[in-house]
Amino acid sequence: MKKIKPAALFLFLVLFLAFSSCKKISETTNLGDDIIPGVDGVTTFDTSLTVEAYNGLFTATDDSLLIGNTENHLIGNIFNDPIFGKTNAKLFLELKPSSYKWTFSGITNTDSLYFDSVVFVLGWKGTYGDSLATQRFKVYEMDQSNVFRADTLYQVRQQNFTYSNLLGSKDFFPYSLKDSVKVLQDTTANQLRIKLNDNFGIRLLKGPGYDSTNAYASDSAFKTYFKGFAIEADPLFGNALMAFGLANDPNTKLAIYYRYTKGGKQDTTVSYFTFTGASAHHNFIERNYSGTPLLSAQGGTTPDNFVYLINAPGSYAALKIPGLQNLSNRIVHRAELTMEEVYDVSDKNFFPPQALFLDLYDSSISKFKAIPYDFEIDNTGVRQQQFGMYGKNGVDGAGNIIRTWKFNITRYIQNIFTQKEPLHNFRLLTHHFIYDEMKTGNASNTGNYISVPLQINSNLGVGRVRLGGGNHATQKMKLRIVYSKI
Numbered sequence: 001m002k003k004i005k006p007a008a009l010f011l012f013l014v015l016f017l018a019f020s021s022c023k024k025i026s027e028t029t030n031l032g033d034d035i036i037p038g039v040d041g042v043t044t045f046d047t048s049l050t051v052e053a054y055n056g057l058f059t060a061t062d063d064s065l066l067i068g069n070t071e072n073h074l075i076g077n078i079f080n081d082p083i084f085g086k087t088n089a090k091l092f093l094e095l096k097p098s099s100y101k102w103t104f105s106g107i108t109n110t111d112s113l114y115f116d117s118v119v120f121v122l123g124w125k126g127t128y129g130d131s132l133a134t135q136r137f138k139v140y141e142m143d144q145s146n147v148f149r150a151d152t153l154y155q156v157r158q159q160n161f162t163y164s165n166l167l168g169s170k171d172f173f174p175y176s177l178k179d180s181v182k183v184l185q186d187t188t189a190n191q192l193r194i195k196l197n198d199n200f201g202i203r204l205l206k207g208p209g210y211d212s213t214n215a216y217a218s219d220s221a222f223k224t225y226f227k228g229f230a231i232e233a234d235p236l237f238g239n240a241l242m243a244f245g246l247a248n249d250p251n252t253k254l255a256i257y258y259r260y261t262k263g264g265k266q267d268t269t270v271s272y273f274t275f276t277g278a279s280a281h282h283n284f285i286e287r288n289y290s291g292t293p294l295l296s297a298q299g300g301t302t303p304d305n306f307v308y309l310i311n312a313p314g315s316y317a318a319l320k321i322p323g324l325q326n327l328s329n330r331i332v333h334r335a336e337l338t339m340e341e342v343y344d345v346s347d348k349n350f351f352p353p354q355a356l357f358l359d360l361y362d363s364s365i366s367k368f369k370a371i372p373y374d375f376e377i378d379n380t381g382v383r384q385q386q387f388g389m390y391g392k393n394g395v396d397g398a399g400n401i402i403r404t405w406k407f408n409i410t411r412y413i414q415n416i417f418t419q420k421e422p423l424h425n426f427r428l429l430t431h432h433f434i435y436d437e438m439k440t441g442n443a444s445n446t447g448n449y450i451s452v453p454l455q456i457n458s459n460l461g462v463g464r465v466r467l468g469g470g471n472h473a474t475q476k477m478k479l480r481i482v483y484s485k486i
Helices: 006-029 174-178 198-206 219-225 293-297 322-326 410-417
Strands: 044-050 052-057 073-081 085-093 113-129 135-142 163-172 181-183 186-188 191-195 229-233 239-245 253-262 265-274 281-288 306-310 315-320 331-340 357-362 367-369 392-395 401-408 425-429 433-441 446-455 464-468 478-484
Touching: 044 322, 052 293, 052 306, 073 113, 073 135, 073 229, 073 281, 085 239, 113 174, 113 198, 113 229, 135 191, 163 174, 163 191, 174 239, 181 191, 198 253, 293 306, 306 425, 331 410, 331 464, 357 433, 367 433
Parallel strands: none
Antiparallel strands: 044 478, 052 315, 073 085, 073 239, 085 229, 085 281, 113 191, 113 239, 113 253, 135 163, 135 229, 181 186, 253 265, 306 315, 306 464, 315 425, 331 401, 331 478, 357 367, 357 425, 392 401, 433 446
8 A cells, every 4th residue: 555645645635625615615605706716825704794674664755656658557456465464556547539630430420320338448467466356446437627637747655636426347357357358349368348337438429519529629628528537446355456558558448339320331330549648647556554564663773573675655674784884804705685585375476576676875965876886787777687686586494485685785895894985774675666876987986976767676566575684583684795804
């Protein structure tokens, strides 16, 4: 047997330990992007800092969210979300003739028109919640006293309008909206169809003043005869919200079915009032957190075990990391703010949002701003993947599929250690979009501040999640830093 020399044995042990150390740091941190130094004499360390999380609710003062006519609008009722409570969403909109002076099939003598039916139709885009629970939608005529303008956007958390004349209602299962519908000149799927009162249809077709010289003479004249529709979901039914398209959605319309005599022949047809460029709209969403864990947790001064985030109009969490103040300068290879969804059975219906967002409050400008150095925008939009907004699927200790997020704030933390940047408190939220202050050269923290609209989730009001806070027993929110000493 050949004897191994002591010098060779020593070299083998050194290389083995170096290799094992490098492998260990890679596996435990799950960090990539070539940020962990190789075996080159640099010793890499790993530490985690406690995060203090404080829940809060947005108000009309700090959340004046508006929604454009090209975006999906919500209608529906969530009767029982055990963590986040109740939600009710209403829609107000105008459907009107596509041109003026308007006539039905070119007929000016309304005595030649014979009414069949009138149907209110909405183009369905998707459902959030329990699609098996019955919803009851009611369609009203808005009161003529309302000021409802197409050139005005209204806050989603404010109900500005009144209505009293019920035109029709329908009970339905949300899952049925994907089914195909076959009617006159309109065979398609993804429609919610609500038959309205015959008297209302007769009024539009041939009622007093509803002709090309009065109501249908111009858009302004039509508004003096009919202000618009209000669609509400009965708060005693349902457990879901449904998204509907307005502008550029051919499935959203008022269908007026009728017969007419022309040239001695009778024909059956349909005319549509649609959502036009001159149509007003408003989506009102009301949250009721009474008796929920979210309401109990918000506004406290003691760090919370859970963080509750719900899409606008919704909630947020203020995050503090006091341990950063006690750390000396060092080379930061990676700094990640990590968080995990804490599973509940209700998550099967009320799933997490597409994305979370992390920004910070800068007391020197008294505004929230995007995190300098780490948050960037390129010509394709926000660099969300690198920043960590979308998160990834994971598994908790009980085998439940959960969502996890790791926000990359490496360069910001590095500049705190070099004392080039002060330590600010963070804000965590999920929203449709927000306005944040951002420097024109945010990647280098240079230039002047400008207010930038940032889209976080593609839909308003959809998505909520319960996360482990810094004090959670098994799923702690934490800041993990991989670094080397200087």
